[in-house]
Amino acid sequence: MVWLTWRQHRAQALVTAGLLLALGVFLLVHALGTSGAGPEALRDRYESVQVYLSWLPAVPLLVGAFWGAPVLARELERGTHRLAWTQSVPRRRWLGAKLLCLGLAVTVAGLALGMIVAGWQSAFDGVADRFGDAAMFGATGVAAGAWWLFAFMLGTAAGGVLRRTLPALAVTTAVFLLALFAVLDARPAYAEPERRVVEDKSAPSAGLRTGSMWLSPSGVEVETVPECADASGEAWLSCPLEAGYRMVEYFHPADRYWRFQWTETGILALATVLLAGPVVYRVARKPI
Amino acid sequence: MTALTATGLGKRYRRNWVLEGCSLSVPPGRVVALVGPNGAGKTTLLHLVVGLLEPDAGSVAVLGGAPGEADTLRRIAFLAQDKPLYEGFSVADMLRFGARMNPRWDGELARRRLAELGIPLARKVGRLSGGQQAQVALSVALAKRPDLLVLDEPLANLDPLARHDVMRGLMTAVAESGMTVVLSSHVVSDLEDTCDWLVLLNRGRIQVAGDIEDLLAEHRLLTGPADLADGLAARVDVVDDSRTDRQATLLVRTRGERQPLDPRWTTRGVDLEELVLAYLRRPDAASLPRPALARA
Structure with a gap:
């Protein structure tokens, strides 16, 4: 079964490995070029690439489309499942071996991508943000692997239910984007944010900022400062402070990064297991 | 033990029954022709036999075991x-596929x-051409060394020469191995020389099942004056009447017994x-073996 899985999916495996290698080499060279750069130059250099890497959360979509969707849809579309499932390997084992081999491969690839990006970020000390930057959070750490595995299983399930590769691609895309935006939306709620009153406006906020309020001199938090309702432009920025208000910030401190990583991984892992349901049903109970 | x-x-x-109340017993070593018009349920029946489908009623046993189970899968080829x-595979890859997936390869x-x-x-x-693809598929099936094929x-979409070659290759393999074969077709003439057991499926029901030689011996075609026909039809089983x-x-x-006939x-x-x-x-006529006749 391992040979068959490799033979049927080696194109995806080789292309993925090749792209990861190319990205790794590029980011390595890019990171090595930072030596001796000042803070301003460092930021420019980081942002010049970060702009493109912020698309990384959408990459698992390709995994779902090219790794996941064909696993069942291609067999069902071409009738080759009737060949595969009448060999001596019972189809539960066929499915188990495929999901295990391919799931392991995409998870390892996703984790590798996460390590590549994290390694690149470590060269931009004080500039790179792996937590507050939503794109970088999903593209690093264990969540990177979880996203890849989730997308793979989503594609596999869509292919199994729809039995056609093309509609499976469409459904995978739609569901993945929905899931992505839902998770981005839910991420700040993984824990109760901490509150702090910003005494010194120049202090940079570390971690994941979730919101801010104005604290009135009498100790009441308001969203908008009534005294500054008519202020505009420059005055709008300085008005609240002059009126005696202070800013209150809600945020997740940077040391919650791994806790959030594991929370997101848990959510995605649960979704992956739920998606395995229709896959097993299609193969084991209702093949046509 | 029966093959099937x-x-x-x-x-x-x-809510549509494509196959209903099918009872059938095939002794081992037979070459079974599964015949019926398009949509009669032939493919469904075969998929049930090889374990690709699960029955909604009744049961099927293949070589004494349940279809789809590891022990049964090893001994059949489909x-x-x-x-x-x-x-996308090369022919050599297809053979490797067979070798990796089958212990008896x-x-x-x-x-x-x-x-x-x-x-x-x-x-x-x-x-490869269509005929060559059919031969590769047949080779993969045969190399599994099945007890039931x-x-x-197998002959649909093949030109006459390829039909002949496929059929000859199949019959050579049958002669060498003694395996049981079940093949479906909606063209009876393809099967006449090669099969020795007939299963006729019509509208989801088995209409005729039995040894072809026995079936041919049991049936006669009578031609005579129309005014005598009603009298005769009362005494014998008439399948078709024109x-x-x-x-x-x-x-x-x-049914074997000799009927005295008007000259x-x-x-x-x-x-x-x-x-x-x-x-x-x-479709109302049926020729099924009585239970006592289900023999090996």
Whole structure:
């Protein structure tokens, strides 16, 4: 079964490995070029690439489309499942071996991508943000692997239910984007944010900022400062402070990064297991 | 032990029964022709036999075991309709696929067959002709060394020469191994010389099942004056009855016993195609072995 899985999916495996290698080499060279750069130059250099890497959360979509969707849809579309499932390997084992081999491969690839990006970020000390930057959070750490595995299983399930590769691609895309935006939306709620009153406006906020309020001199938090309702432009920025208000910030401190990583991984892992349901049903109970 | 036993087998899609009340017993070593018009349920029956589908009623036993189980899967081979193969694989890859997926795999047999047919191992499957693809698919099935080989319309979409070659290759393999074969077709003439057991499926029900030689011996075609036909029809089992003003042609089942006939009747034997057509025209008629006749 391992040979068959490799033979049927080696194109995806080789292309993925090749792209990861190319990205790794590029980011390595890019990171090595930072030596001796000042803070301003460092930021420019980081942002010049970060702009493109912020698309990384959408990459698992390709995994779902090219790794996941064909696993069942291609067999069902071409009738080759009737060949595969009448060999001596019972189809539960066929499915188990495929999901295990391919799931392991995409998870390892996703984790590798996460390590590549994290390694690149470590060269931009004080500039790179792996937590507050939503794109970088999903593209690093264990969540990177979880996203890849989730997308793979989503594609596999869509292919199994729809039995056609093309509609499976469409459904995978739609569901993945929905899931992505839902998770981005839910991420700040993984824990109760901490509150702090910003005494010194120049202090940079570390971690994941979730919101801010104005604290009135009498100790009441308001969203908008009534005294500054008519202020505009420059005055709008300085008005609240002059009126005696202070800013209150809600945020997740940077040391919650791994806790959030594991929370997101848990959510995605649960979704992956739920998606395995229709896959097993299609193969084991209702093949046509 | 029978090669194949079905008891009250039924399969439905939504509320539609495509197969209903099928009971059947095939002794080992037979070459079974599964015949029936398009949409009769042949493919569904074969898919139930090889374990691709689960029955909604009744049961089926294959070589004494349940279809789809590891022990049964090892001992059967299935050539599905359209002879699916992995198009991106080379012929050698297909053989490797067979070797990796089957413990009883006989790679030597497959390579020898393909060499005799002049099919290059390095060629991509997708670039072979239809006849060559059928031969590769058949080689993969045969090299599994099955005790039961199931073929769904193995001759469909093949030109006459390829039909002949596939059939000859199949019969050679049967003669060498003594395996049981079940093959379906909607063209009876393809099967006449090669099969020795008939299963006629019509509208989801088994209409005729039995040894072809026995079936042919039991049925006679009588031709005589139309005014005598009603009297005769009361005494024998008439399968098919076609009359003109003056003449009647009856295909009757004699059940072995000798019936004294008016000398004005002429009688002759039937061939397989006549027999099948007569039953297909009369879906109510059935010729099934009585329970006592289900023998090995």
